[in-house]
Amino acid sequence: MNKKIVGRVTPEQRSEIQKLFERRNSLKELFMIVDPKDQTLYEKVVADMGATGTKFQKWWDDRAAEYHWESSKTGSWEIDFNTCEIFLLEREECGCVQK
C-alpha cells in the first residue's frame, strides 16, 4: 500500500471530522449492546447512526471540493488527527477506510 500526503485541513475542520469519527465509533459499539426490544432506544440509535454517517460523508465531499485533493480509483483518503494532514492511500482493491 502506498501512502502519500495530498493536503491539509484547518484545525477547526480537523476537529469537526474527529468529533464525527468519535461519535460514529461510539454509536457502532453502543448498537452492539442495545436490546432491540427496547424499541425507543433502538430506533434512536439507528437514526443517530444514519445521521452521523451522512454528516461524516458530507464532510469528506465538502473538503474534497474545497481543496481538490489528488484522488485515485483504487485509493482512499485518510486524515492524521494530530497533524491535520490528508493522505492518499493507494491499494489493490477499492476501499473506503476514511477515518
Add this chain to the structure above:
Amino acid sequence: MTHPHEPVEKTDIQLTRKINAWGEDKARNITFILTENCQLRCKYCYICGKNSFTVMTLATARKNIDYLLSHRNIFNEQRVIWEFIGGEPLLEIGLLDQICDYLKLRMYELDHPWFDNYRISLSTNGLLYDHVDVQRFIEKNGTHLSIGISIDGTKEKHDMQRVYPDGKGCYDEIVRQIPLWQKQFAASHTKATISHDDLHLVKDSVLHLWNLGIHEVAMNVVFENVWQDGDDGIFEQQLIALANTIIEQQLYAENKCTLFDRSIGFQMDRQLQNENWCGAGRMLSIDTKGNFHPCIRFAQYSLEKKKEITVGNKEVGYDLNKLRPFLTLTRCNQSPAECLDCEVASGCAWCQAYNYDAADTDTIFQRATYICKLHKARVRANNYLWNKLDRIVPPPEKDIRVQNLRVRKGMQSLMVLANSSASSFCHYPSPNSEKPGEKMSVETLQKLVYYGLTNNLTLNVIVGNEPLSPEFRNALNECDHVLLRPIAAKENHAADTSLDVFDFETDTWNDSFSGTSLILRMNRENLPKLPDWLAKHSLAYDRISLFIKNLAQANEEDFTTYRSVLESVAAWLPEREEKKPLELSFLTDRLMLTEPNHCDAGIKHLTVSPDGGFYLCPGFYYLGISEAKPNSANPRKITDIDTVLKTHEIPIKNKQLLQLDHAPICEKCDAYHCKRCIFLNRETTLEVNTPSRQQCVYAHLERNTSRTLIEPLFLKEDVSIPEIDYLDPFDKLMKKDKPQGKVEEC
C-alpha cells in the same frame, strides 16, 4: 505551507518522540478498582494489601457512574478515560463488561458530551488475555479500548520480579499472549519497572522488548527506598551500553523507550516550571467500596504505613476541601532545597502517594528523594546518547533539548591541556617552551570525552606545535570540541572548529593565515603598533580577541597610551566595517552585550592538565607547578578525572567567590566585555574576586571608546552605554562608601 501534491519527508526519529497520551490534559481520568485480588505477587508491586475477597459490586459501580455523569459541573472535562485496575482487572471480566455496557448506555441516554469523547483503559498482567470472555470484551469495545500488558523485559528479569505466590515466574505465559495483543492493538506499548535486583538487566530487557515488536517501552525505577550505593553506576553503565547499541544498530529510527527523553536533565525555573509532576487530585479513583481517592495509590491497599486518604463518595459527594492540598501542591512547595537547586532537575519524578507513605508526618508535602542518584545517572546517559546521536541526526532548531542547552547556566566546557608546553591563549604566561611538555594520554582524553558527553561539555583543547596522534584525534572526534592552536602550527591541527593563537612578540605573521577567530596576545609596550597591524591583517579573520600579556604592570602613562590606541582603532573601524564586518573583543563586544560576559573560570569551565588533574584555569595549573615542593602534588589541583567519574562532584573550595555576587568591585560594573580574569585577580590582589586597578582601567578605557562607536556604527537605536566619570569602579565604590560623619576607632 505544504503543497497538496508535495510528499512530506519525515525527518523525526521515534526515539525522540513523546509517547502520545490520548486527550492529554483535556481528559479526566476516572479509575475503578475492580478487585484487590491478583494471581501474581510481583516483588516490586506497591499494592501491599492484595486479597481475594474485596471486589466491587455492579451496584456500587452503577451508582458511582450515575453520580459522575450527573455532576457535570464538577466533572466538566471535555474527555474521559475510564480506567479499570486491580489487583488484576481481568479476573473480573464479567463485571468489567457489565460496567462498560452501563457506561455507554448511560452516557448516551443522558446525552453526555463524554459519549463522543471517551476511552476505556486497562492495565493487565496478561495471563487471561486470550480468555474467550476477554476476547469478546475486546471485540465489543475495540475502537475505544487500550490495553497495556506488563512485561518487564527478558525472561530472567521478568521472572525475577513478576512471580506467582509460589515464586514461579510467569514470563512464558505472558510472552505467548504478545502476538495476539499486538495484532489487536497495533500501537501496543508496555510499562516495565526497574528495581535494585534487576538493574543489571535493563539494557537487555529494553532490546528484548523491542525485538518482540513492542516498539514503545515505558520504563521507570521504583520510587521506594530500595536503592544501594553503586546502583547509580550500574544504571548508568546499562543505559550507556544501551545507547551505544541504539546508535550502532540504528535502533533510534523505529523504537522508543521513556528512559531516554530529550527534555530531562536541565535546571528548572521556580516560577515557570513549578507544576506538580503527579496527577493525584486531578484524577479520581474509586475503590471497591465506592470511596473516592485522589489516585489508586491513596487507597488503603496501596499504603504500607499511613491511613488511606479519601476525598468523598457518592453519598457525601466529592469532598473539595480534601482536594485543596492536592490541587495546590507544586514542585517547589513539596521539594527539599537540594531538588530546587538541582542543575539536572527536569524529568525527575515522584509518586505523591509514596511521598505521603514515606513522609515523617501525615502530609503529602514532603517529597521522597530515594531516586536522586538514579535520576542523575539517567541524565548522564541521556546526555551521552543525545550528544552522540545529534552528531548523526542533527535536531531541528525548535527541539526542546537544543533550546535548553542554549539557555543553560553552569559548567559548559573543559579546557583540555593536550600538552603542558602549549602556548598561552589568554592572560596567563606561556610555559617555558624549551622544556619538553607532558602530553595527555589517549586514555585520559577518552575519560574526558566520556565526561564531556555525559555532562554536555564541549572540550576546548589547547594544543602545542606537534600534531596530535591519530588515536588522540579519533577519540576527540567523538564529542563536540574546539582546538586552540598556535597559528604557526595550524597546518598540524586541521579541525572543523578552531581558534588560532597569534603571539605578537614571538610569532611571525604569514599572509596565508586566515580563519574565523584569532586570539592576539601582545605586550602592552607594543600596543601602539596595534592600529597599523589591524589595518594590514584584520581582513584575514572575522573576529580578533586581544589579550595584553603584561597588563598587571601597567601604569598611568600606559593608560594614556592605550586610550590613544583605542581612539585610533575606533576612528578606523567604521571604514573597515564597510569592507567586511569585524568583531574586536576590546571595542565591539561591549556594543553587543546586555549582561556580563566574563571568563567565568570555575563556573562555566574548568581546566584539565595532561595527567587528568582539574584546575580553575591553565594559569592556576602553571602557578601550582611553580609553587609545588619537590615530589609533591600540584597544590592548585582541585580533583582529577578518575575521581570525578566516580563521585560526579568537583569540590571547588569557596566556589561562591568565583561568582559575580561575591565580587564587590565587579558586581555593579557595566564593562560587560571585561573577562574579569580570576587568575590576574589572584596574581595582583591575592583574591580571586578582586580585580587590580589595571584590569579595571583597561576595561573602562575600552568601554568608553566603544561608546563613541555607537553613532558611527548606526547602533543608536539598539545600544545604550551611559557616560561615566570614572575609570576604576573601585574609586566610585570608595567615594560612595566614604563615611560622612566621624568614624569611631575600634
